[in-house]
Amino acid sequence: MEIKRDMLLEMYRRMVRIREFELAAIDLFKRGQVKGTIHAYIGQEASAVGVCMALRPGDLIAGTHRSHGHNIAKGADPKRMMAEILGKETGYCKGRGGSMHIAAFETGSLGALAVVGAGIPIAVGAALGFKMRGEDRVAVSFTGDGGSNTGNFHEGLNMASIWDLPVVFVLENNLYAVSTNIRDTAKARDLSIRAQAYDIPGVRVDGFDVLAVYEAAVEAVARARHGKGPTLLVTEAYRFEGHYAGEPEVYRSRAEVEEYRKRDPIPRFRTYLLEEGKASQDELDAIGQEIEQEIADAVTFAKESPEPDPAMALDYIYA
């Protein structure tokens, strides 16, 4: 597949933006400036970016508790995301949601839904809405290996398949549901075979390779958009950080983490861009610096933003 240079550079930019955003968020968390928790997406950037770059602005995504990456990949503004993580009025959710519930409807993100698998039926419904209204739009749900063991997943794939709904189910297999390895909770080694039960395509790609993810996503999205129904897209991934920032990670060895870190999707893509002559060292460095500044600005913006007014605590409960 021939991919335009601008598109390649935008993929790189968004992957770096996710990485830098997460590092800054973890840093703030470790300084005690983020309350609650942070579920970092570091290591999985190629999955969110590969999928979201295959979407149009009007397409929708539904996320998980680990959705900073999905939101950024879909085009969310890091300033308003960081402000949300710090619980500020200028955040996307005006401080009502926090890290686990960032939604950016203006970019097509229905939001991070922090109960595992819960976004799947909602994406099915959005796709049903598109189909009923004859709209040319696609819904994507992101879930993980853990989510693929929930009833949401099986009910959702079934319902989408019987109605040929325009939805793509992205299963980011990062191997661990909190501490539990998918090998202990699923007999199948290849989770894409779960699609067979619903008679829809099941595709498995290297989740560290943004181009592989992108190409598979383009095909799945086209299929959905043309009324041919859903696809299960499994991206084989790994999270480099713990389940949450500061987690002790007693369930996996340092050696295992180091082994996976060698597959880091960002240096890998950078090498590809350089070797294929798609970008120069200077160009990529410039993108790195641009993003570094952007994230520093986001942190400043978030810190300087006002907290929500406690008198407004009951806003938005009812429409």
Added chain:
Amino acid sequence: MSTAERDAVSLGAVTPTMSPDVIVQVPKGVPAKEISYQEAIREALREEMLRDERVFLIGEDIGKHGGAFGVTRTLFDQFGPERVRNTPISENTIVGAATGAALVGLRPVAEIMFVDFSGLAMDQICNQAAKLRFMTGGQCRVPWVIRMAQGGGAGKSTAAQHSQSLEVWYAHVPGLKVVLPSTPYDAKGLLKAAIRDDNPVIFLEHKLLYSFRGLVPEEDYVLPLSQCDVKRGGEDVTVVASGYMVWHSMMAAQMLAEEGISVEVVDVRTISPLDEETIGRSVRKTGRAVLVAEACRSYGPTGEWGMVVIEQAFDYLQAPIVRVTGRNSPIPFADSLERGVWPDTQKVVNAIRGVMEW
């Protein structure tokens, strides 16, 4: 004998005279027709589907079969499989799909056969739909309705997993509205309001009421959500009730009127958000309160209503608050055992006499 009366008798209701005349809501002179509670719900669905093409139905067996209680019968033929959408047995995804469709601009009305089954959809109802608007800082709305049949009654014998009254499960979750109509007039007007409302609304239909008949206006009408309805004015004692219990309360009021006791019946036809004002105003006037609910006693609706009475009318109380409720028990199968756990007209009568003797 009308169908409703026949049912009331065959269902073993304590009074054989529970007739639609007990509650008349359409003023004389207004063109009206007599229809059943089931027909009223169907009319609301049909009229809203004709009025607004964004409205569609989704649920199990709601197509040709017409749903577990025949409510959607004929709608499939009229509107077709796109807008009367039969689903697999997947309560959680029925609700989740309704939420997703609502988020992109449709107005789904989902049917879950029995409220007892809604536990399967609890996450989608209570963690997702109810909170989406709030936790996204007002970026979205979730305008859906979930219709569910609840409650039971002697003779229906649907036992422990098809007969519960679970309105407080949902009333405890901010973001949801919970409606429990007691008459055909209320069922139609409140369902239309629920469909037009921009929030997720849990609409609970009492199984024993489906065959009850009553007058509804010929012309289009919509009733306000979150308002109690005074079904009968009175001076001596306030009875607060909802759903089928409104009928027991009205029957009790009618019987006691012959003894010179003037009973006011407040129908909590929206359980949540609760119209505390109407309850408080009524008890400040009468000075006595009897609370009647079919749900289990502990942590049931009467606990909330009782606190509203205390907060709003404590200084006016001339007698302790008394409640008549379902027992803290799963619903048994045998008729005789059912009678042992559910409130009936006589129990309401006894409670009212009790507070009057204080």
